[in-house]
Amino acid sequence: MELEDVLEEYLYHCMAKGYSNKTMINKRQEYKQIKQFLKEKRGISELESITTYDLKAYIREKQKAGLQPQSIVSMWKMVAAFFNWCEREGYLKESIIKKVDIPKVPKKVLKGFTVKDVQEMIDAFSFRNYIETRNKAIIAMLADCGLRAMEIRGLQSVNVKDTTILVNGKGNKERIVFISPALKRILIKYERIKKQYFKEKIIQNNYFLTYTGTGISHVGLDNVIKEAGKRASITGKRVSPHSFRHFFSVQSLTAGIDVYSLSRLLGHGDISVTQRYLQSLSDDQLLEKAISSSPLMNISR
Template sequence: MLLEDILEEYMYHCQAKGFTTKTLINKRQEYKQLKNFLKEKRAITELESITTYDLRAYIRVKQKDGLQPQSIVSMFKMIKAFFSWCEREEYLKGNITKKVEVPKVPKKVLNGFTASEVEKMIEVFTYTNYLETRNKAIIAMLADCGLRAMEIRGLLSVNVKETSILVNGKGNKERIVFISPALKRILIKYERIKKQYFLEKDLSNNYFLSYIGTGISHVALDNIIKEAGRRAGIEGKRVSPHTFRHFYAVQCLTQGNIDVYSLSRLLGHSDITVTQRYLHTMNDEQLLTKAVSSSPLMNLKKS
């Protein structure tokens, strides 16, 4: 069977499963590179002709091209998903990716935000106009709910309830996150100023809007977050949606006494091992706080 034909069938399978447009684009790009490599460097066009050695050679090429270990691991997950599907569909007798080694990703301790830094980034925006209020609400929601950038941008007004938010996450998987009283106070002001600013104009269904009433672009959201960091004087740290997500996770683990299973659901992780990575990013001070709050003797004194 021609690899090209099976890849095309697999992409229709992914589309039917409801994968996001971004995921489908990434998959197509990766499979195109793999297909070209196999054809040009290994003279392979048939699915059955691909071996473990060919895939290992593909990874070596990626390494020589300077691709970082994390990127190679992410790339190979897409390849592994394809061959797993081929095995399930009985196009192949086994999954040849099982014996392909990927580089180890070095564990890094993320230099995350402190509570005071997050508070500063929320407070640097005022309620003087629509954009200032919107930006304050975005930063507050990132910190208090741990949403991804795509989830903030795609958030619909109808899904922001009184005490909860229905989030459409990765792979179109829905989950519920909760609105704290502190966040609710900011959102109430945002909604009031938003209504006054746009009056009776036709608006996008998105909860957070640009100044003309359309959804916020990826670049615009990134600029809002960078502006918060600049105004608050944050230095030596990556000011991004992921760092806010990291802050939320670590705060839940150290201050909120939330177990890792509950946190995994709140973050929208499909695999708990992804959530457990946040445990590895906690610094010594955060681990100390967690240890003291979990101390059996300290808790005995409270009873």
Template sequence: MLLEDVLKEYMYYCKAKGFSHSTIKNKNQEYKQLFEYLKVNRGISELENVTTFDLKAYLRKKQKDGLQPQSIVSMFKMIRAFFSWCYKEEYLKENIAKKVELPKVPKKVLKGFTTGEVQAMIDAFSYKNYLEARNKAVIAMLSDCGLRAMEIRSLKTINVKETSLLINGKGNKERIVFISPVLKRILIRYERLKGQYFKDKLTTEHYFLSYTGKDITHVALDNIIKEAGRRAKITGKRVSPHTFRHFFSVQFMLNSGSKDIYTLSKLLGHSEITTTQRYLQSLEDFELIEKAMPSSPLMNMK
């Protein structure tokens, strides 16, 4: 069976599973690169002729091209998913990608935000106009709810309730995220200015809008976050939605009496608890000290 024919069926499978447009696009691009390599360098155009050795050769090529270990692992996860599906559909007698050993990814500790830095980024925006209030609300919601970039951009007004948000996450999986009183106060003022700014104007159904009334783009969201970092003079740290999710995770575990990783995993929308555990492995030294001090045996000896 031709690789292109199998890929076409697999792409429809991914769409039926509810994968996002960007995920499907990335998968499609990666598979086409692999198929081009197999055809040109290995003389292979049919699925049945692909072997583990061919996939290992493709991985080595990526390494020689200078692709970093983390990128190779991310790339090959997509390839492994494709061949795993082919095996389950009985197009292959074995999952040939399963035997390919991936490079080890060096563990990096993410330098997280402090509470002071997050407060400074929220305070960096005012309520003097709609865009300022919107940016303040965006930063506050990222900090207080730990949403993904895609989730905050696609948030619909109808899903913003009195004390909770209905989030449509990865794979169209819905979850409830709670709104704290502090965040609610910011959202109330944002909504008031939003209503005034867009009075008698056509807008989309999204909660956060561009100045023209359309949903904000990925680039626009990134610019809002980067501007918050510049105004608050954040240096030496990656100012991104991911870092805000990290901040939310760490603060939940530091401030939660139960230290319930299962609840945190649900709030973040993780399908596997191991993903949540990776977030918590990057606690900063000062946070570890703050967490450990009250439980010090000598400190508790009276």
């Protein structure tokens, strides 16, 4: 079978599964590159002709081009997903990816936000106008709910209830996250100011809107986060939506939530992804958890 035909079928399969536009763009770009490599460097255009050695050569090509291990691993996940699907569909009789070695990614401990950092970023915005209030609410929700950037941007007003939020996550998988009283206080003010600001105006259904009443773009959200970090003088740390997700995870684990519950709140399909946050607990946080779970400390006297 022609590789190009099978790739096209697989891409339609991915669209039917509900992958995001961003994911589909990345997949198309990667499959275009590997198809070009196999044809030009290995003389292959048929799926059945591809071997483990060809895929190993592709990875070596990426390494020669100067790609970092993390980028190669991300690339390989997309390649592996395609060939695994081919095997499941019966287009390949056996796996040709199991013996392909990928580079080890150095484990970096993310220097995350402290409670003080987050509080100062929330306090960096006021309630004096719509945009200031919106930004305060965005920072507070990111920190208190651990939502992804795409989930914040795509959040619909109808899905924000009194104590819960219905989140549409990766692959259109829905989950429930919870609104704490501290967050609710900010959201009440935001909703009141938003209603007044957009009075008698036609707006989109997104919960968080630009000043013109449209949904916030990826760049727009990133600018809000960067502005929060700038106002709070956060230095030496990555200031991004994912950093708040990391903060939420670490704080939840420190407070004693089990990793299975946290995995559900984060919308992870695999608990091993959630377990990575355990590795980023600081020594002080581990000490706090150790003391709170100490058998002797919990014996009634």
